[in-house]
Amino acid sequence: MSTYAGTLSRSRLSDPKTVGVVGIALGVLAFVLAIPPVTLRSAVWPVVIGFVALVFGIVAISRGATRVGGGAIAAGIAGTALALLAIQSSVSNLDQVVDASLIAQMLVFATPLTFAAVGGMFSERSGVVNIGLEGMMLMGAFWGIWGADKTGNWFLGVLIAMLAGGLLALVHAFFAIHLRADQIVGGTAVNFLALGITGYFFVQLYHGGNIPTGVSQIPSLHLTSASSSTFFGDSFGNLNYMIWAAILLVPLSYVVMFKTPLGLRIRACGEHPRAADTVGINVYVVRYASVVLSGVLAAMGGAYLTVGYLNTFNENVTAGRGFIALAALIFGNWRPFGAFGAALLFGLSTAVALRLHVYSDLASTLFQALPYVLTLIAVAGVIGRTIPPAAVGRPYKKQ
Amino acid sequence: MSEPLAPQHGPQPDEIAQEPPATPAARLARWQDAGGVLVPVATGIFAFLIGGVVIAATGHNPIQAYWDIIKGAGFNWLAHPWNTDVATTAAYNFSQTLLQTTSLILCGLAVAFAFRCGLFNIGGNGQYLVGLICANWIGVSFVNMARPAHILLGIAVAAAAGAAWAAIAGFLKATVGAHEVITTIMLNWIAYWIGNYVFLQGGPLQAPKNVPLDVPISADVVPGAQLPVFWGIPALQGLHIGFFIAIGALVVFWIVLNRTTLGYEVRAVGYNPDAAAYGGIKVRTNYIRAMAISGAFAGLAGGIDMLGYLHHFGTIDVQATSIGFLGIAVALLGRNTALGTGIAALLFGGLVYGTTHGLQSGVIDPSLAGHLTEIIQGLVVLFVGADVLILAVWNSRRKLRRQGRVAESGQPKPETAS
Numbered sequence: 039m040s041t042y043a044g045t046l047s048r049s050r051l052s053d054p055k056t057v058g059v060v061g062i063a064l065g066v067l068a069f070v071l072a073i074p075p076v077t078l079r080s081a082v083w084p085v086v087i088g089f090v091a092l093v094f095g096i097v098a099i100s101r102g103a104t105r106v107g108g109g110a111i112a113a114g115i116a117g118t119a120l121a122l123l124a125i126q127s128s129v130s131n132l133d134q135v136v137d138a139s140l141i142a143q144m145l146v147f148a149t150p151l152t153f154a155a156v157g158g159m160f161s162e163r164s165g166v167v168n169i170g171l172e173g174m175m176l177m178g179a180f181w182g183i184w185g186a187d188k189t190g191n192w193f194l195g196v197l198i199a200m201l202a203g204g205l206l207a208l209v210h211a212f213f214a215i216h217l218r219a220d221q222i223v224g225g226t227a228v229n230f231l232a233l234g235i236t237g238y239f240f241v242q243l244y245h246g247g248n249i250p251t252g253v254s255q256i257p258s259l260h261l262t263s264a265s266s267s268t269f270f271g272d273s274f275g276n277l278n279y280m281i282w283a284a285i286l287l288v289p290l291s292y293v294v295m296f297k298t299p300l301g302l303r304i305r306a307c308g309e310h311p312r313a314a315d316t317v318g319i320n321v322y323v324v325r326y327a328s329v330v331l332s333g334v335l336a337a338m339g340g341a342y343l344t345v346g347y348l349n350t351f352n353e354n355v356t357a358g359r360g361f362i363a364l365a366a367l368i369f370g371n372w373r374p375f376g377a378f379g380a381a382l383l384f385g386l387s388t389a390v391a392l393r394l395h396v397y398s399d400l401a402s403t404l405f406q407a408l409p410y411v412l413t414l415i416a417v418a419g420v421i422g423r424t425i426p427p428a429a430v431g432r433p434y435k436k437q
Numbered sequence: 438m439s440e441p442l443a444p445q446h447g448p449q450p451d452e453i454a455q456e457p458p459a460t461p462a463a464r465l466a467r468w469q470d471a472g473g474v475l476v477p478v479a480t481g482i483f484a485f486l487i488g489g490v491v492i493a494a495t496g497h498n499p500i501q502a503y504w505d506i507i508k509g510a511g512f513n514w515l516a517h518p519w520n521t522d523v524a525t526t527a528a529y530n531f532s533q534t535l536l537q538t539t540s541l542i543l544c545g546l547a548v549a550f551a552f553r554c555g556l557f558n559i560g561g562n563g564q565y566l567v568g569l570i571c572a573n574w575i576g577v578s579f580v581n582m583a584r585p586a587h588i589l590l591g592i593a594v595a596a597a598a599g600a601a602w603a604a605i606a607g608f609l610k611a612t613v614g615a616h617e618v619i620t621t622i623m624l625n626w627i628a629y630w631i632g633n634y635v636f637l638q639g640g641p642l643q644a645p646k647n648v649p650l651d652v653p654i655s656a657d658v659v660p661g662a663q664l665p666v667f668w669g670i671p672a673l674q675g676l677h678i679g680f681f682i683a684i685g686a687l688v689v690f691w692i693v694l695n696r697t698t699l700g701y702e703v704r705a706v707g708y709n710p711d712a713a714a715y716g717g718i719k720v721r722t723n724y725i726r727a728m729a730i731s732g733a734f735a736g737l738a739g740g741i742d743m744l745g746y747l748h749h750f751g752t753i754d755v756q757a758t759s760i761g762f763l764g765i766a767v768a769l770l771g772r773n774t775a776l777g778t779g780i781a782a783l784l785f786g787g788l789v790y791g792t793t794h795g796l797q798s799g800v801i802d803p804s805l806a807g808h809l810t811e812i813i814q815g816l817v818v819l820f821v822g823a824d825v826l827i828l829a830v831w832n833s834r835r836k837l838r839r840q841g842r843v844a845e846s847g848q849p850k851p852e853t854a855s
Contacts, residue, residue, distance in 0.1 A: 169618065213823055222557055222618050223822030226765060227815045234811030241805045242495050358629075361622055368619060403637055407630035410623040414605075417615040417623075426616075 054098045058106030061094030065113025072121035074136045081125055088118030127397065135393040141273035143392075145281050146347060148378075148385030150175065150339035150356075152284040154363030155370065155377040156291045157335030161207075162372060163295065164328035165308035165321075165429045169225030170210050171336045172360025173232030177202040178337025180236035183249055183344040183351045192254040196341045203337020204330045206232060211329035215322055218433035229360075237353050249350045256280055256346035280342040287335075292374040304328055308427035311434040321434050336360065365413035372426060384409040477770050477777065477821065481784065484816035488809055492801065502801040506809075510534045510791030523669040530795045532669050532676040536746060538786030539676075540565075542683040543738035544764025545782050546690050547599075547731045549773035551617075553694060554727035555707040560606060560621025561735045562761025563628035567602045568595035568736030570635055572743035573642055573750055576658030587662040592682075592740045599736015600729040602628065607728025611721035617728065625761075632755035644749070654751035664745040679741030684779075686734060691775035693730075703727050735761060763789070766814045769821045788813065 068088040071078045078084065091114030098107030124132060154171045161168035181202035186195025210228045213219040259282060261275045295301040306314035307324045315321050343359070344351050362384050369383075370376025387408045394402035489499035507513060511530025514520070523529040544561050551558035575591040582590070602624060609615040635642040637653045644656035669675025694700035705713040706723045714720045738760070743750065767785050771777030792806035801809075 169622075209819070213819060217823040219819075219823040220557075222559075223769065223818060226559065226762075227818035227822065229815070230762070230766070230811055230818060231815030234808045234813075234815055237808035238491065238495075238805060238812060241802065241808065358626055361626060364619075365623065398639070399637055400634060400639055403630060403634045406633075407627045410626040410630075414609075414620060414623045414627070417619055418609050418613050 054101035054103035055106050057094050057101070058098035058103045058110045061091045061098060061110025062106070062113040064088070064091035064094060065110060065115075065117035068114070068117035069120045069124070072124040074133055077129060077132060079125060079129075081122060084118055084121035084125070088114045088121070090114075091117065131396050134396050135390065137272070139272055140386075140389055140393070142277065143389040144382060144386040145277060145285075146385070147388040148381040149278070149281045149284040149346075150343050150359050151363045151366050151381035151384055152288065152378055153339030153342065154336040154360055155366040155381055156287055156374055157332035157339075158364060158367045159291065159295070159332075159372055159374060159377060160304065160328045160335070161332035162367065162430050163308045163427055164304045164325045165311060165427060165432065165434070166211065166214050166325055166329050167221040167225060167431045168207075168210070168329065168332050169222055169364065170206070170228030170232070170360075171332070171363050172356055172358065173225075173229040174203040174206050174333040174336035175340035175343075175360045175363070176232045176236050176354065176356045177206045177333075178340030179344045179355050180240060180340075180351055182337070182341030183253060183349075184239075184243065186255075186345045187249060187253045190254055192256045192345050195254065195345050196256070196338065199337045199341035199345070200334045203333040203335075203340065205333075207330045207333020207336075208326075210333070211326050214329070214433065215325050218435065221431050221433075233354060240351065240353060248352075251349075253345070253349060255349050256342065278342070278346045280338070280346045283338075284342075288374045288378040295374065305427070307434075308429055311429050311432075315434075315436065321436070325434075336363070339363070362409050365409055368426075369413055369416045383412070474777075477772060477781075480817055480820040481770060483820060484813045487816055488813045491812060492809070495805075497801050502806070505796060505800055506788070506791040506806060508791075509795030509797060510787030511795065512787055512791075521668065523673070523675070526797075529669065529673075530790065533674065533795060534783070534787045534790045535668075535676050535680055536674065536786075537789045538782045539680045539683045539745070540738040540742050540760055541763060541767050541782035541786050541789075542779055543686055543734045543741075544761050545767030545771060545778040546686055546764075546775075547603075547735035547738070547761070548764050548768035549771065549778055550690065550694070550703075550734060551603075551727055551731040552768060552773045553707045554703045554723060555710065556607075556610070556617050556724065556727060556731075558603065558606075558621055558728065558731045558735075559618050559765065560603060560624050560732075560761070561764045562758060563621070563625035564599040564602045564732040564735035565739040565742075565761040566628040566632045566755065566758060568599040568739030569743045569747070569750060570632060570642065570739075571595050571598040571736075572740035573655050573658065576662040576744055576748075577642070577644075577656045580659050580661070582661060584661045587659075588664060588744060591658075591662050591744050592737065595740025595743070596733040596737040599739065600733040602736070603732020604725055604729040607725035610728070611724040617724075629755060632750075632758075633752045636750060636752045636755065652751070653753075655749045658744055658748045662744055663748065664741060674746045677741070677745035679745040682737070682741055686737065687775045687779050690734075690778075694775075699726070735764070738764075763814060766817050770817050785810075785814070 064087050068084040068091065070076065071087070072084050091110055095107045095110030095112075095114060098104075098110055100107075154175050157174075158168050158171050178199035182195045182199030184195075185198030186192045189195065189198075206228055209231075210221075210224055213224045213227075214221045256279055258276050258278050293301075295304065303314065303319050303324055306317075306319060307321050307328075311321045314324075339359070340356060344355060348355070363381070366380035366384055367377050369380035370378070387405065391402050391405040391408070394405055485503070489503065492499040492502050508527070509530060511527050511532070511534050514525075514527035514531040517527075521528055523532055544565060547561045547564060548558050572591045572595040575587075575594050579587060579590070603621070606615075606617045606620040606624060609620050610617045634640055636655050637643065638651050639648070640653070642655045643653060646656070647654050663671070664677035664679050666675035666677050692700075694704065702713070702718045702723050703726075705716065705718055706720050706727075710720045713723075747754075763785055767781045768778055770784070771779070771781035788810050792810045793803055796803040796806055
C-alpha cells in the first residue's frame with residue numbers, strides 16, 4: 039500500500055503538467071512578494087523565484103507539456119518584470135494600489151459581468167448565441183433606475199429592470215427561434231435597439247438631464263462579525279446585496295446546469311437539438327426560456343450598476359460591459375465557475391486599472407484593454423481550448 | 438413531390454424552408470432571390486413606421502418630425518439642385534449628409550465584403566479607429582511633404598492599418614478557427630482603448646499646445662495633408678474629394694467581387710467553404726484576404742474622415758465613434774451589394790446628419806432624434822436578418838409565378854432552375 043502511494047505521489051510530482059503549474063504559481067509568487075502586504079524591497083527573491091519558474095517551464099516543455107510550460111515561462115518573466123517595476127515605485131503608491139478594498143472593488147466590477155455571463159451561459163448552452171447581452175444589460179440599467187426612481191423602492195426597480203431585459207431577450211428569442219434569423223445579426227440589432235430605446239427615453243423622461251439624486255439604492259450587507267479593521271472586514275464586510283446574489287448565483291447555476299434534468303435538457307438543446315426533440319424535449323420552449331432568462335440576468339447586472347453602484351444613469355452607461363461578460367463566458371469555457379473566475383479576473387483588472395492613476399493616466403487607460411487582449415489570446419487557443427456548444431448559432435426547425 | 442417524374446433541379450421551396458443555409462453568404466443569395474429590392478425597401482419603411490409610432494407615443498407629431506429630419510438632412514435640396522450655394526440651408530445640409538455618406542459607404546463595404554466571404558465583420562468600428570489614428574499621425578507629422586504625396590501616404594497607411602487590424606481576426610479564423618465575431622469585438626475594444634490612450638493627456642498624439650491645458654485632443658492635420666474641398670468652404674466642413682474615393686470604392690468593390698478571380702474565390706468560399714475547398718480554392722487564404730480587404734475599406738473611411746474634415750480627434754470623439762457599427766446596418770440594408778450599399782449609406786447618412794446637427798425645429802429635440810437613428814438602425818438590422826419573413830415573400834412569389842405559368846399553358850410545367 040505504502041509503496042503504491044509513494045509511486046503515485048512521485049509520478050504526480052514528476053508529471054510535466056504539475057511542473058508547469060508549479061512554475062506558473064512561482065511566477066505569480068515572484069510578483070506577489072513585491073506588493074503589499076509583503077512588500078519586499080529587494081530584487082533578489084523575485085528574480086530568483088522568477089528564474090526558478092522559468093526553469094520549471096523549460097522542464098515542462100521538454101517533457102511535452104508545451105502549453106502549461108509556456109505559461110510557466112510567461113509567468114516567470116512577467117512576474118519578475120512586474121516585481122521589479124513594483125520595487126522601483128514608492129511604498130505609499132503601492133499601498134494605494136494594493137489594499138484590502140481592492141478585493142471589494144474587484145467584486146463590485148465583477149458583479150455585473152457575473153450576472154450577464156451566467157445569463158449568457160444559459161442562452162448559449164441552449165443553442166442561441168447572445169451577442170445582445172450588452173443591450174439587455176443597458177435596458178436593465180435604465181429601466182431599473184427609472185423604476186427605483188418612480189416607485190421609490192429599489193426592489194421594484196430591480197424587478198422592472200428584469201422585466202425590461204426579459205422583454206428585449208424575448209424579441210431576440212422570437213427572431214432567433216421562430217423566424218430563424220441569423221442570431222449574430224439579431225443580437226447586434228438588439229444592442230442597437232437598446233442603445234436607442236434607453237437613450238431616447240432617458241432624454242424623453244429626464245429631459246437629457248440627470249437622474250435626481252437620492253433614488254432608492256440597493257443596500258449593502260453589513261457583517262457584524264467582521265470588524266472593519268481586519269483584512270476580511272475590509273474585503274467582505276460591507277458588500278452590496280447584489281454582490282452576494284451574484285456570488286450565490288454561480289453555484290446555483292452550476293447545480294441547475296450540470297446536476298438537474300432541466301440543465302441536461304438545456305444542454306441537449308444546445309448540443310444536438312434534433313436528438314433532444316426525439317426524446318420529447320420541446321426545443322423551442324427550452325430555448326425561449328433560456329434566452330429570456332439570460333436577458334433577465336443580464337438586466338440584473340445592469341440594474342446593479344445603476345441602482346446598486348452608481349445610483350445614476352447616463353447614456354450607454356454599460357460601456358461595453360456586456361461584451362466583457364461575453365468574453366468572460368468564452369474565457370470561462372461556457373461554465374459558471376469558469377465564467378465567474380474570468381469575471382473576477384476582469385473585475386480585478388478594471389479595479390487595478392483605476393488605481394494605476396496614481397502612477398500615470400496613460401498606463402491606467404491602456405490597462406483597460408487587458409480583458410479584451412486576454413480573451414483574444416484565449417480564443418486563439420493559447421490557454422487551453424475553448425469549446426462552444428455544438429449547435430450554438432444554428433436555428434432549429436421542427437420536422 | 439407531386440411530380441416524381443419531373444426533373445428536380447435544385448431544392449424545392451419546401452425543402453429549403455426546413456434547413457436554413459449554413460453561411461451568411463448563402464443566406465444572402467436567398468435574400469437576393471427573394472423579392473429583389475422589395476424586402477429591403479419594405480424593411481426600411483417598416484422600421485421608419487415603428488420609429489414613427491415611438492415618436493407619436495412620446496407625444497410628438499411623427500410626420501412633422503420626419504419632415505424636419507428630411508429637411509435637416511438636406512434632402513429637400515434635391516427639389517432644386519441647381520442652387521449649389523452652401524449659404525442656403527438645404528444645400529449646406531445636403532453637403533453634410535454626403536460627408537456622412539462618404540464614410541458610411543466605406544464602412545458598409547467593410548461589412549459587405551466580409552459578408553460575401555461568409556464572415557461577419559463586426560469590427561468595422563475598430564478598423565475605422567485604427568485607420569483614423571494612423572491618418573492623424575501621418576497628417577500631423579511629415580510637415581514638409583508635397584501635398585499629393587502626403588495625402589496618398591496618409592490614406593494608404595490608414596487603409597493598411599485597417600487591413601492589418603482586421604487581418605488579425607482573419608488569421609485567427611484561418612489558423613485556429615476562432616470565430617471572427619468574437620475576435621473582431623475584442624479588437625474593437627482594444628482599438629477603443631488605444632484610441633483613448635493616444636489622445637489622452639501625455640499620450641503620443643496629443644497636440645503639444647494642448648498639453649499645458651490638459652485637453653485630450655490631437656493636433657490638427659497640416660493643410661498640406663488635408664483633402665481638397667470641392668463643395669462648400671473648408672472651414673465649414675465642406676464636402677471633400679473623399680466622396681469620390683468612396684464612389685470609386687463602390688465601383689472597385691463591384692469589379693473585384695464580380696469580375697476577378699479573387700472575387701470569384703471570395704464568393705465561392707462564402708456560399709460553401711467545403712465545396713470551395715473541394716474545387717481547389719484555398720479557404721484559409723481567402724478568409725485572411727477577405728478580412729484584410731474588408732478592414733482596408735474601414736481603415737480608408739477613418740483615413741479620409743481624418744484628412745477630409747475631422748482634422749483632429751480627442752478621447753471624447755473616440756468614445757462617441759459608432760460609424761463602424763452603422764456600417765452593419767448599411768451593408769445589411771444594401772444587401773451587401775455595391776449599389777445597395779451606396780443607397781443605404783445615403784439614407785443613413787441623411788438620418789445621422791438630419792437627426793443631429795442638421796435638425797432645426799422644435800417639434801423633436803435633436804438629442805432625442807439622435808437616438809431615433811439608433812432605434813431605426815436596430816429595427817432595420819433586426820428585420821433584414823429575419824430569414825422566415827423573406828422566405829415567406831419568396832415562396833409566395835414563386836407560387837404566384839407557378840400559378841401564372843399554369844394559367845398560361847393550361848397544364849403544370851416542371852419547375853426549372855433559375
